[in-house]
Structures are given as structure tokens and as C-alpha cells.
Amino acid sequence: MCPLTLCHSGEKVKVEKIAGGREACCRLKAMGLFPGEEIEIISSHRGPVVLNVKGFRLAIGCGMAQKILVSPLQG
Amino acid sequence: MRNDIVIALAGNPNSGKTTIFNALTGARQRVGNWPGVTVERKEGKTNLDGRQVTVVDLPGIYSLTANSMDERIARDFITHDNPFLIAVVVDASNLERNLYLSLQLMELNTSPVVLIFNMMDEVEEKGMNIDVEELSRILGVPIIPTAAKKNMGIGRLKKALAEQIENKELAPPNIPFRYRENIELAIQRLSEKLAKDQALTSLSPPRWLGLKLLEDDREYLARLEKCPFRDEIFDDLGVLKKELEKEIGYDLETALVEERYGYINGLVKECVKKTWGLSDRLSLSDKIDKVLANRILGLPIFFLLIWLIFKLTFDVGGFFVEYVDQGFGFLGSQAAALISALDGPVWLSSLVQDGIIGGVGSVMVFVPIIFFLYLAISLMEESGYMARGAFVMDKIMHAMGLHGKSFIPMVVGFGCNVPGIMATRTLENPKDRIITILISPLMSCAARLPIYILFAGAFFAKHQGTVIFSIYMLGILLAMALARLFKSLFFKGEPAPLIMELPPYRLPSWKSILLSAWHRCFIFVKKAGTVIFLAVIVVWFLASMPLGVEYASQQSIVGRIGSLLSPLLEPLGFGFWQATVALVFGVLAKEIVVGTLGTLYGAGDETLAAAISQHFTPVSAYGFMVLCLVYIPCVATIGAVRKETNSWLWASFTVAYTLVLGWVLAFIIYQVGGFLFPV
Numbered sequence: 039m040c041p042l043t044l045c046h047s048g049e050k051v052k053v054e055k056i057a058g059g060r061e062a063c064c065r066l067k068a069m070g071l072f073p074g075e076e077i078e079i080i081s082s083h084r085g086p087v088v089l090n091v092k093g094f095r096l097a098i099g100c101g102m103a104q105k106i107l108v109s110p111l112q113g
Numbered sequence: 114m115r116n117d118i119v120i121a122l123a124g125n126p127n128s129g130k131t132t133i134f135n136a137l138t139g140a141r142q143r144v145g146n147w148p149g150v151t152v153e154r155k156e157g158k159t160n161l162d163g164r165q166v167t168v169v170d171l172p173g174i175y176s177l178t179a180n181s182m183d184e185r186i187a188r189d190f191i192t193h194d195n196p197f198l199i200a201v202v203v204d205a206s207n208l209e210r211n212l213y214l215s216l217q218l219m220e221l222n223t224s225p226v227v228l229i230f231n232m233m234d235e236v237e238e239k240g241m242n243i244d245v246e247e248l249s250r251i252l253g254v255p256i257i258p259t260a261a262k263k264n265m266g267i268g269r270l271k272k273a274l275a276e277q278i279e280n281k282e283l284a285p286p287n288i289p290f291r292y293r294e295n296i297e298l299a300i301q302r303l304s305e306k307l308a309k310d311q312a313l314t315s316l317s318p319p320r321w322l323g324l325k326l327l328e329d330d331r332e333y334l335a336r337l338e339k340c341p342f343r344d345e346i347f348d349d350l351g352v353l354k355k356e357l358e359k360e361i362g363y364d365l366e367t368a369l370v371e372e373r374y375g376y377i378n379g380l381v382k383e384c385v386k387k388t389w390g391l392s393d394r395l396s397l398s399d400k401i402d403k404v405l406a407n408r409i410l411g412l413p414i415f416f417l418l419i420w421l422i423f424k425l426t427f428d429v430g431g432f433f434v435e436y437v438d439q440g441f442g443f444l445g446s447q448a449a450a451l452i453s454a455l456d457g458p459v460w461l462s463s464l465v466q467d468g469i470i471g472g473v474g475s476v477m478v479f480v481p482i483i484f485f486l487y488l489a490i491s492l493m494e495e496s497g498y499m500a501r502g503a504f505v506m507d508k509i510m511h512a513m514g515l516h517g518k519s520f521i522p523m524v525v526g527f528g529c530n531v532p533g534i535m536a537t538r539t540l541e542n543p544k545d546r547i548i549t550i551l552i553s554p555l556m557s558c559a560a561r562l563p564i565y566i567l568f569a570g571a572f573f574a575k576h577q578g579t580v581i582f583s584i585y586m587l588g589i590l591l592a593m594a595l596a597r598l599f600k601s602l603f604f605k606g607e608p609a610p611l612i613m614e615l616p617p618y619r620l621p622s623w624k625s626i627l628l629s630a631w632h633r634c635f636i637f638v639k640k641a642g643t644v645i646f647l648a649v650i651v652v653w654f655l656a657s658m659p660l661g662v663e664y665a666s667q668q669s670i671v672g673r674i675g676s677l678l679s680p681l682l683e684p685l686g687f688g689f690w691q692a693t694v695a696l697v698f699g700v701l702a703k704e705i706v707v708g709t710l711g712t713l714y715g716a717g718d719e720t721l722a723a724a725i726s727q728h729f730t731p732v733s734a735y736g737f738m739v740l741c742l743v744y745i746p747c748v749a750t751i752g753a754v755r756k757e758t759n760s761w762l763w764a765s766f767t768v769a770y771t772l773v774l775g776w777v778l779a780f781i782i783y784q785v786g787g788f789l790f791p792v
Contacts, residue, residue: 061180061541062610067370068176069614070210073363074371080399083408086507088615092209095398097504099517099611 042079042087042103049079051108058105066106069096076111118166118278123191123218124202125211126173127616129231131155132261133202134170137271141632143532145494146621147503147521148173148614149539152183154190162275169196172538175210177217178330182546183538192221192317198277199224205243205258206235208385212377219254219286222318226286227255227277229270234260244384251380254286262625290376292369295360299353300324306349310340326350327357328366398617402501406615411505418498420582422489427578430482434566438478445470463664464653468712472649475711475721476641476704479563483637486559487630490528495621495629499524500613507611513593514600516540517611519549523592526556527585528633530746533558534753542609548599550757551767552592554746557585559637560703564741567707571722572731580735588742591774641704648701649708652694656713665691665713685740685776686733686783696740702747732786736779744775 039054053075056063070092071077078090085100098106122130126148135142138157144150155170171190172183179188191199199218203211219226228249230236236243249256257273259266277283291297303323308314313322313336325333327350337343354365361368404410445466452462493499499521507517518540526533534553540546557565562581569580655671662668667676667690675690678697682688691713699706707721714724729737745768746754755764 058610062612064178064366065175065180065541065612067367068178068213069612070213070374072367072370072374075374081402081406085408086504086611088402088406088504092207094207094210095402095615095617097500097611097613097615099507099511101511101607102610102612 039107039109042089042098042106042108043082043084043100045079045082045087045108045110047079047081050076050111051079052076052111053106054109055107056105057107058102062102071096071106077108118164118198119169119194119196120166120198120200120274121169121171121190121194121196121224122200122202123171123187123214124173124229125175125204125207125214126614128173128202128204128207128211129261130173130202131170133200133229133231133259133267133270134168136261136264136267137168141628142170143629144625145499146497146616146619147494147499148616149183149518149521149536150494152186152535152538154186159271161271161278164275164278166274166278174214176214177221178328180541181539186538191218192223196224198274198283199226200229200274201226202229202231204232205230206232206239206241208243209374209377209381212380213373216288216290216373216377219252219288220290220324221321222285223321224285225254225277225283227257227273228252230256230258231261233258234263234265240387242386244386248380248384251384252286252288254288262622290373292372295357296327296365296369296372299327299357302353303327303346303349306342306346307340309342313337313340324369327354328369398497398615401618402615405498406501406504411501412509415502415505418493419585422486422493423578423582423585425489426482426485427581430485433481434478437481441470441474441478445474460657463657464650467656467664468649468653469646471714471721472652472708472712473641473646475567476563476645476708477638479566479707480634480638480641482566483559483562484630484634486562487528487633488626490524491626491629491633492621493524495619495626497616497618500615503611503613504615509593511608512597514548514596514604514608515552515593516542516545516549516608518613519545519596522549522553523556523589526553526558528559530554530556530558530750531753534750534757537757540609544604544606545608547758547763548596548604550754551599551763551770552596554750554754554767554771555588555592555595555743557588557742558703560747561741563704563707565738567710567722568725568729568734568738571726572729572734580738584738584742587739591743595770595774640702644702645704645708648698648705649712652698652709652712671713681776684783685736685779686787687729687737689728691728692737696744699741700745700748702749703741706741730787732790733783735786736782739782740775740779742775743771743778745772 045051053071053073055073056066080088080090080095087098087103089096122134124130131142131144131151134140134157137159140157142155151170151172157168159166159168171187174184174187177188179185201215201218203215215228230245245256245258255273257266257270259270300320300323303326304319307322308319322333337346340346358365405414449462449466452465502524503517503520506520510517510519522533522536525536530553533556534550537546537549540549565581565584569577573580652671656665656669658670666672671694672690675694679688679690679693682693691710695706695709698709711721714721751764751768754767755761
């Protein structure tokens, strides 16, 4: 498990845990990002990231990206 | 209760609600390609089969839990106002996430629901095939496919809405979706108890209440406080949640979201066929983002874009200014000649030539430039770049005590500060929002542009573009520095994290951006013809009074008022009464600064430029431009600050800090500049 900020562009990962404020978590879940969901990292800048969540592009700021823990998917 | 028939347009941000609204009502509300263009409730009328119906356009939401102000406006309307019909606008090219809100609106079970599957053209382009009929049959609600941007399906939509309104059996939907058994049992147990409190259930059905309580929704928990069976329900809730979470293994809220998305996933699998691979357009978007939203290139590109906007605005717009100017000069002399030929009184000829043509005309000559500025802003808004800007700027904005999303109100503010300030409603954290509002007036709006063009043209003709660009940049830098200062003084604490959808880039149609620029330009011209026209007449009148005084002399009323205050501006290098009067009236609207100077110094851009070059030096002219950028925002902006912060204190603070800052900056420029470049 590692925070999103350490992932590379193009990597496919599974969301394990979302820490962080209640409001932010709530918003992410409504947008389709919740534990168990598989996502793709479109671009990672060692800080802010752009993700492919359910086919749309979600930008997440540096601080929040650190609080999202993911594990790599095989293949 | 209202007695008109209300159709509420709800949906995810950037799903095309306003485009549908405009198509239904014939309105021209602003649209753009970023989440959060609409931040207030807008109403319009439409005729459906001979029946007048009110359509309400709402800000976009992702769920019925609201964090920011725009979301609260939408959520409250849906849950409190009981619209006759909720039309959920769904971005069909992004079906799963959009169906999540649709599902919640059906679960809410207060108003009948229809789904509008918008952007069907993009669905086709993506190579997807949605079995709309099957989906409609499963969900038990009508689905109307549209592509509102291309005006496709609007007739069918109107017909379908009319049918729903006529439908005697129209009722809230009864969707087949159920959670796993023990969750359902828990909801049922809670709702039975909740049903006993009629005050509570008059607003929302007990099932929805129970669900929201299990979800730990703060607003619904707060509602429960007044319930007479409060303690009993809280006890039950605690026990039920504990049992469920023990069984599920993680928190219940996540489990509920998961179940909803699981159901949607099943629906999509059943009803959507992808005939070929990933979308080309989206991967093209990703490719563009590799450059525009790049960590290293992103920022320089942003500044390059702003610079390009200027280049376009001045080179192309400036070309037309001369002709408009000549036109007004011609009009003025013709009008004066006509009046004297008809033996009209001298005062009338003065009113027309000095007042109206000199004042309003000197503002109007800049319309071509403003048109191209609006055109560039519209292009930015409709292409999808705005969301990228917010993303690219997030880190810097954070360092400056702002939020990445603060970028959007700032750019909108280049057009006009009032919508810029309104656009802060999408910021989740109230502190971030107030800081952004406070610094918004430093974004140089279109109304200030004529001042810069006039002064830069008269004093820095060779470097006009660069000089004006420097003023805009100064505005941005000051905004950031002050945000930092205000943050450390009044609003300590972490800003909300940036979580934002990046919509795919879309090539805006020429028609839509030309129309949008034209529409905004029209508002500018209308303002010139009303507010500025009146102000200019007042200035002209005061410049002609008392009777017998030489027009626009120091003995006139306006001359005396100006002379009274001008000592304050002496240390800034423009301590003469005309400049003082222009600045005082400029608080009403910044265009009036030029309008007043035009009225006092005579008609035509050429004469005006000649007149000011006698009174200013290049250094004091630059100081004057900076003062005009910073000092007291216009009345409309002050009003917007008051309304959006809901406090006279912040509005007065904005007036005070901008006045002091503007004066100090102009003072430094004149004193230091005078030392460096002695005349």
C-alpha cells in the first residue's frame, strides 16, 4: 500500500483507504472514488494527480492525494 | 407553496443543465466547459403544449450532501421546494457517475423524475451504444436523449415534459433498487419510528430520512434534534450502525455508496454496449493535458496564454478603435453643426458634443477591444482550460493562502468582478471563499481597460501592450500577496483540498463564443448608454454650473469639488481637479473615469490623449493607471462583496484597503519614478 503521490503515470491501482477530512471523503465517494474501486493514474506530478475514475478525469491536489492509499493491480 | 408548475433541472456539474435551460426558455445564461459555471438558481418560462411552465436551472451537484454554497442552493431547492418535476440532466458520455445522483434523486422519492440523457452525440463518438428504452423500463422513469449543444432532441424533450405534466398518474418514482437485506431492515426499523413525527416526515419521506441518518448526514442528524422521539431513535441508530458495520467490516457510509455504485454498474453492464475501444477524444484530451497541465510547462503556458489574449485584443481590436473613434468625432461635429444650423441653444450643442459624444463616446470607442477581450475569455471558458488552470495553479495558490479553484473566479474577474465574486461560491471552505472575494477586485476588469488604453496610448505608445500587460500582472501579484497577508491575519488554517473534475477539451463552436462575446459586449454598451450616459450628463451639468461660468473651468461646481480634494492627490503627481473628479465619479463605474475626462477635456480620443499628455508625465500617468487598478472597486463590486460575504464589514474593509493600497502604490511610483526618470 502506498499513497497516490508515489504512483506513476499509467499505473492501475486499487483504492484501499481514504483518510482526510469528512467533507472531502464524502465528495470523493460521491464522485465514485471509494475503497475497493480500481482506478488508473493518468498523470502524477509527485503531488497533484489526475486520475481516471469510471471513465472521467479527476484532479486531486497534493495534500489530498497523500491521504489516499492504494495498492498496485497486477497486469 | 408556489402554484406555478415548476420543473427543476438538476444534475452533475458540467452536464449541460444551462444549455438545456437556454434551449427550453430562450434565455442566454452563461455556459462554459468547467464544473461550476452556474452558481445560482435561475428561473425562466417555457411554453409546453400551450401551458406556461417555470423552469429552474440549478448549480451542479454530485450527490445530495452539499458542501459548498452553490451545492447547498441546488440541494435545498430539490429537498425543500418540492418541484412538480425533477428533470435530471445526465452527461450520458459519463454515465456511471451521473446515474449516481439520478439514483439518489429517485431514492429521495419526493418529486417525479425524468432523465435527460444529454451529450448523446459524444456517446456516439465514443462508440458507445446505450439501450435507452431498456434502461427506462428498468428504472421506471422516462429517459429523453438530447444533444443540447447541437440543439438536438429539444423538440422531443418539450413533448415528453408536456406529456409528464398532463399525466394524471404522475408520481415519484418507484425504483427497483434495494440495499442488502440487513441494511434494508435497519432502514425500515428507523423509518417506522421516524414516521411517528409528522413535522419531520412532512419534509422528506421516512425511508429517505432513515437512510440519511444511517449515512451519518450531519444536516439530517441536526433535524432530528427537535424530534420528540429523539433519544429512542438515536439509541436505535447507534445499535443498528454498530451491528451493520461489524458485519460489513468497514464503515456503513462507504458500504452504502458501494451498493449504489454496484447497482449502477449492473445497469450499465446490461444497457450499454461499447462497440469499440477507448474514446479518441478523451485520449486526445489527455495528450493536450500532457502539455497544458504539465508540472513544469503548465505555468509558463498559462502566462503565455494571458499574453496572447492581450496580443489578440490589442492588435485586432485596436485596428477597429480608430474607425470607431473617427466615427464618433464625425458624429460630434455633425451634431454640433446641425444644432447651430437649426439655431439651437449653445448649451445643447455643448451637451451633445462635450457631454454625450465626448463622455459616452470616449468610452464607446474601446468597444472593439473589449469585444475581443470577451471573445478570448469565452474561448477559455468553453474550451475546458479553466479547470486545468485551477489544477496547474493549485500548488502556488496554496502557498499564497488560496485554493486552486480560486483561479476560476480570478479569470472570470478579468471580464467583470461581479460574476468573478459570484464564482467563488464553488469553494467549499468559507475561509478560502472570503479571501478570494476580498482579492477579487484586484483583477483588472474590462471596465478599467479603457483607462489603460487611453493613458498607455498617450504616454507609452511604443510599448502600449507591455505597459497594459504589466498592470494586469501587477493586479495578479498584488492579489496573491494580499491573499497571503489576509490568510495569516484573519483566516489561519488549512484550505480545503482540491478535488475537481477535468472535463474533456471541447472545440467551442464559433457561433457560441461569438454570441457569448457579443452578448457581454451588448451589456457593456447598454451600461455605456445608461449608467455612464447619466453620470456623464451629471458631470457636464456640474461643469456648466453655476450659470455663466466658463465650461469645465475651475470655477464650475465640479471644478470646486475637485479642487477641494485634489491636494490629496498632489503627492501622486496628478493633483489637479479634473483627475480628482474622474476618480471620484469612477467609483460608480470605472468606465466613468474616461467618460469624465472626455467630458471635461473635450470629445474624441485624439483630443483627449493630447489633453492628458499636457497634465500628466509618463511617471504620473503610470501611477494613475495603477491607482485606477487598485483604488475602491466600483459600486456594483462593493455590493457583490457585501452580498457574498453577507457582511458590511468585509465590504467596508475592501473599500478601505484598496483605497490605502492604491494611494501608497501611486505615491511610491511617482516619488521613486520621479527620482529615477526626472522630467
